[in-house]
Amino acid sequence: LVPRLQPFTSTIFAEMTALAVRAGAVNLGQGFPDTDGPAGMLAAAQEAIATGINQYPPGPGRPELRAAIAEQRARYGTRFDPDTEILVTVGATEAIAATLLALIDSGDEVILFEPYYDSYAASVALAGGQRRVVALVEEPSGRFGLDVDALRAAVTPRTKAILVNTPHNPTGTVLTRAELTAIAQVCQEHDLLAITDEVYEDLLFDDREHVPLGSLPGMAERTLTISSAGKSFNCTGWKIGWVCGPAELVAAVRAAKQFLTFVGGAPFQPAVAHALRSESAWVADLRASLADKRTRLSAGLAEAGFGVRAAEGTYFVCADVRPLGFTDGLEFCRALPDKIGVAAVPVQVFTDNPDRWRHIVRFAFCKRDEVLDEAISRLHRLR
Ligand code: PMP
Ligand code: GLN
Numbered sequence: 001l002v003p004r005l006q007p008f009t010s011t012i013f014a015e016m017t018a019l020a021v022r023a024g025a026v027n028l029g030q031g032f033p034d035t036d037g038p039a040g041m042l043a044a045a046q047e048a049i050a051t052g053i054n055q056y057p058p059g060p061g062r063p064e065l066r067a068a069i070a071e072q073r074a075r076y077g078t079r080f081d082p083d084t085e086i087l088v089t090v091g092a093t094e095a096i097a098a099t100l101l102a103l104i105d106s107g108d109e110v111i112l113f114e115p116y117y118d119s120y121a122a123s124v125a126l127a128g129g130q131r132r133v134v135a136l137v138e139e140p141s142g143r144f145g146l147d148v149d150a151l152r153a154a155v156t157p158r159t160k161a162i163l164v165n166t167p168h169n170p171t172g173t174v175l176t177r178a179e180l181t182a183i184a185q186v187c188q189e190h191d192l193l194a195i196t197d198e199v200y201e202d203l204l205f206d207d208r209e210h211v212p213l214g215s216l217p218g219m220a221e222r223t224l225t226i227s228s229a230g231k232s233f234n235c236t237g238w239k240i241g242w243v244c245g246p247a248e249l250v251a252a253v254r255a256a257k258q259f260l261t262f263v264g265g266a267p268f269q270p271a272v273a274h275a276l277r278s279e280s281a282w283v284a285d286l287r288a289s290l291a292d293k294r295t296r297l298s299a300g301l302a303e304a305g306f307g308v309r310a311a312e313g314t315y316f317v318c319a320d321v322r323p324l325g326f327t328d329g330l331e332f333c334r335a336l337p338d339k340i341g342v343a344a345v346p347v348q349v350f351t352d353n354p355d356r357w358r359h360i361v362r363f364a365f366c367k368r369d370e371v372l373d374e375a376i377s378r379l380h381r382l383r
Helices: 003-008 012-023 039-050 063-074 091-103 118-126 148-154 177-189 247-257 268-278 280-304 329-340 369-382
Strands: 086-090 109-114 130-135 159-165 193-197 223-228 240-244 316-320 360-364
Touching: 003 118, 012 329, 039 268, 063 086, 063 240, 063 268, 086 091, 086 247, 091 118, 091 159, 091 193, 091 223, 091 240, 091 247, 109 118, 118 130, 130 148, 148 177, 159 177, 177 193, 223 247, 240 247, 240 268, 280 316, 280 369, 329 360, 329 369
Parallel strands: 109 130, 109 159, 159 193, 193 223
Antiparallel strands: 086 240, 223 240, 316 360
């Protein structure tokens, strides 16, 4: 393995899921739902297979999906030409990798907020770039927010892009319009690209609003907006994602993408187009049910003795293990499946400063209520 990829040999999700399976544990580690997406979407995929949509789709993605993505983005007031400004990818993961491969040159710096989703650091490394990491800071409310001064201090003459994830995995933070405006100012002052990961755009609670960075004044021309179907429609295994942005930048991403996978998921593309157009009521129910699950798991964790942090969106909640007498989240998560039959993931592995995050672990709540209740009753055995 080449040196630049040596830090990335295995993911924490694979490690913790393997431990969970071996121990027969309730897996609140890797985030994936345990129920299916909307019936109409599942039927649309079956129909697509039955009616012969089984060969390579067009390079940019099937036209009905690109049109549906353009319509969906219009709800934020952003306009994309489906022919030149939208590219369908194999999940958001490929969109992120192809974007970085296309736009980051050897030695260019990319600013990430930590904790960062694991693929960001690996994809920056694949591209030969360097990451500069800015820590989110814990506020008295238990929310992890943006430190604008730290962001400004991280910009150097080599900085090429800022990668922004909101709603944020793993903290559950939803960046506010004010925080995003501050990021937009930094991008414009230093002529930086913005790359946004909005895969949790539909999963936010308590009347919060998702604000795409690319919808702010002066940002459309410098932003690549990435999202995918997996989280909004409970189909994480379908791996249908997309990137939207100015034609010239999307053409660059397409150049990289065509040699990674060329295309993917032909029969799922019309099904996701259907979901984007016709399943907003189903998504509203999902959002309401996840808000309840957030409350259920957060209360259960607090009763079990954890220091529970705020979850404003996504399907994750972070918790401090110190009140239970533990000091290291990685050790805690490695022992947990065998000890009490629950799996979680340590947040320190998503950072460059593990000491700062050592006490925080992440639990996923995208599970049936009875599964959450079983996990909670097992977690009570930690006391
Ligand atoms: N970004 C974040 C923040 C995620 O949590 C995930 C899901 N694991 C992804 C990207 C990847 O999305 P996809 O499955 O569409 O590749
Ligand atoms: N996005 C999911 C999570 O954060 C899982 C991703 C993965 O397994 N690579 O848990």
